[in-house]
Amino acid sequence: SAVISQKPSRDICQRGTSLTIQCQVDSQVTMMFWYRQQPGQSLTLIATANQGSEATYESGFVIDKFPISRPNLTFSTLTVSNMSPEDSSIYLCSVAEQPYEQYFGPGTRLTVT
Amino acid sequence: AQSVSQHNHHVILSEAASLELGCNYSYGGTVNLFWYVQYPGQHLQLLLKYFSGDPLVKGIKGFEAEFIKSKFSFNLRKPSVQWSDTAEYFCAVNPRDRNKLVFGAGTILRVKS
Numbered sequence: 001s002a003v004i005s006q007k008p009s010r011d012i013c014q015r016g017t018s019l020t021i022q023c024q025v026d027s028q029v030t031m032m033f034w035y036r037q038q039p040g041q042s043l044t045l046i047a048t049a050n051q052g053s054e055a056t057y058e059s060g061f062v063i064d065k066f067p068i069s070r071p072n073l074t075f076s077t078l079t080v081s082n083m084s085p086e087d088s089s090i091y092l093c094s095v096a097e098q099p100y101e102q103y104f105g106p107g108t109r110l111t112v113t
Numbered sequence: 114a115q116s117v118s119q120h121n122h123h124v125i126l127s128e129a130a131s132l133e134l135g136c137n138y139s140y141g142g143t144v145n146l147f148w149y150v151q152y153p154g155q156h157l158q159l160l161l162k163y164f165s166g167d168p169l170v171k172g173i174k175g176f177e178a179e180f181i182k183s184k185f186s187f188n189l190r191k192p193s194v195q196w197s198d199t200a201e202y203f204c205a206v207n208p209r210d211r212n213k214l215v216f217g218a219g220t221i222l223r224v225k226s
Contacts, residue, residue, distance in 0.1 A: 001159075031212060042203065042216040043157075058213075092157070094214075100145045100164075100207045102214055104157040 023093030
């Protein structure tokens with residue numbers, strides 16, 4: 001399976017600022033996804049990052065709040081914009097080589113104060 | 114709405130005890146099924162998967178899961194747990210008409226040595 005890295009691994013940010021999280025994969029992958037895991041809760045899909053086109057967002061998530069880029073088949077970024085304490089979560093990148101079988105990065109733990 | 118239910122949020126077992134974690138899903142179409150595990154301080158790892166064929170699937174570290182279509186269930190089992198199985202376990206369902214994983218809330222397993 002692909003090796004996935006995320007930067008930063010954790011950060012503490014102030015309310016109203018933005019943070020960009022990077023996801024790097026060691027091989028080309030067809031599909032990349034971004035998830036959120038809020039404290040004490042399960043993982044929720046934010047969006048599918050599409051190479052060369054706009055991301056596909058799930059219900060409840062919007063591009064203005066979570067802009068996503070995917071410039072190539074090995075890299076994607078997720079920005080959490082205008083942060084509030086409710087955005088404190090672990091943000092995870094995942095990739096799928098075969099259809100449906102996803103592998104996850106180590107996550108970025110974000111705390112908003 | 115599609116959902117995945119894991120029946121127990123916390124399970125405490127002694128070493129050598131048998132384990133069964135329940136997972137039920139609500140989706141009428143064809144699905145792929147997964148169990149993921151997150152060991153303390155580590156990232157989410159794929160434990161086992163079911164796409165088709167034999168409904169009893171075997172994964173890593175002695176885990177197995179059984180797909181019972183009539184019950185919309187995919188329960189995880191292990192005959193004899195070890196202290197090193199202490200982790201959080203997530204059931205996930207992928208409806209085949211969507212590139213999306215829907216996760217259960219997770220079950221935290223603590224194995225007492």
